[in-house]
Amino acid sequence: MAAEARAYEGEFHGEAAVWLLAGDFEAAVLPRVGANLIALRHKSRGYRILREPEPGEMEAFKANPGVHGIPVLFPPNRYEDGRFPWKGKEYRFPINEPARNNRLHGFVHTLPWEVERYGADGGEARVVLSLRVDESHPIYAYLPHRFTLTLVYTLSEEGLHQQIRVRNDGEDEMPCLLAFHTAINAPFAPGSKAGDCRVKITVGKRWEMNERMLPTGRFQPLGPVEAELPASGISPYFEEMDNHYTAAPQDGRNRMELTDSRERVKLVYDVGTGFKHWMVWNGFNSGSFFCPEPQVNLVNAPNVSGLPPEEIGLIGLEPGAIWEETSRLYLIDLK
Template identity: 30%
Template sequence: MQDSRTGRQLTLRHGAHEAVVVELGAALRSYTAGGRAVIDGFAAQDPVTGGRGQILVPWPNRIRDGRYVWEGRELQLPLTEPAAGNAIHGLLRWVPWRVAEEGADRAVLDVELRPQPGYPFHLGVRAEYALGGHGLEVAVTARNLGPDPAPYGFGQHPYVMAGTASVDEAVLTLPARTRLVTDGRGLPVAAEPVAGTEYDLRAPRAVGALRLDTPFGDLERDADGRAVVRLAHPSGALGTDVWLGPGADWVQLYTGDTLPPGERRRAVAVEPMTCPPDAFRSGTGLVGLAPGAHHTVRWGITPWGR
């Protein structure tokens, strides 16, 4: 299917699972399981709003003033969040990716990120989506095609649902020991333990009136090395897990309170990230990608119950 806004629509199916990936930004447009909406996506004919399903490369989240220093060189990115004076969510959200492979339950898209003002580095980026009996797995690989080391970070922006009309009713579990306190520009100013605060979600808890646009770190992982964020229906009968593989050491949760009125608090954006906001300036979690080197991160969505 061809759509003038988001390009080709790649439909993946496996049993009762169906996901759609689009050419524009290699974004995850929709995911259903047994007819239930697993993510709050967007229609084929609609523009992408709120970063829904988008891949955030070569940095997730925000960079203060769009300005950073890399290997002694001062660099200035375009301010793509002008009201807050930030560069936000990377450089590949609004470019078409090439469909490299397309199968019944798997799709691979790739793109070259050419040197440009503020990011004079050359990357090749590949996104693989695979749908199976345990849900959707995503692998994103960046390779440095240029002659110089490049700063790099990854994130992605799915809005997760668990069969409730609003997130207030949903039950959230987040295995994070630390959160970053942010200022009015969404930039971190301090780190603090979640213990004893309303941000301690290590035990299941209804979202209620909690407003989140919050980075979390120090994630607890299972025996497979995965950190699992769970959004469940209050009945406990169904829910959606987002797992973060090794290297995805940070996660941003966003309850959508600043979205347009009809879109607010319908879902929780669970954003796997390799680094926190402003990592190009702080260096926290930032990957220095050497010439010829590559970096891969894996994450996925597992719907469960009926």
């Protein structure tokens, strides 16, 4: 028998939300705050898988919505001097990291998205959200292309499924630069501690970064503990992490696995092989959450010379073209 499923409009700490319920799972997405999927919970076990703002933190969250839930970054991460070249043009973005003179995290995680539809059937609850950019949209002044971003979140008794689609609606080739700044609670189970958590991520090489947190184009060796990140796994808090890696899929899958040894359960974040890079940030070694961030492109990719576009994820979409990828978040019991 299919799990009971529902989708409905409600609130999350006073902010308009679309809630999805399926079996023991529930999720909430905030259309007016970047279509951020702000909560993913397993009700009977009390798990809070994503980092959620508390009621008194909502104003601070809306002012800086990049470190809770699943923010959409487009274009993601840092761009040197707020500029990058593309097909003979230079795009200029406002600086929002003045200490390093970079543009950080793009635009779309702070903007309202449209709810196309929501509903439930066959044990699944679903919401479809979109952001359409044309000459009338404020983003167009900085990214002068007509395009549509579409997010589909589907919740079932198997967990959360995400589909992201970028469609070029214009007449010029456009860059497709995208990531998710996914904030995972570690631990996510009540009663567990940081020491109960071990993380494995399918990372490959680590990019060397300069003092502005921009890649030099070279790699640096992994430390002896860090080298176990793609193998047996390590503590997500073994040291302060703000590291950028190539993705190195294993068994055809590109994923993060967070194991709670006390609960004997594993959280899997399977992000699809279209994401060629990982950023891993642990909130200044917070001890409570970390961000395994799947990225299409290398940080500052359009400004990096001498490396193949395919290697750095510098993807162009011709007029009418669509880029699409899927991800999943789900649990595996190890008992």
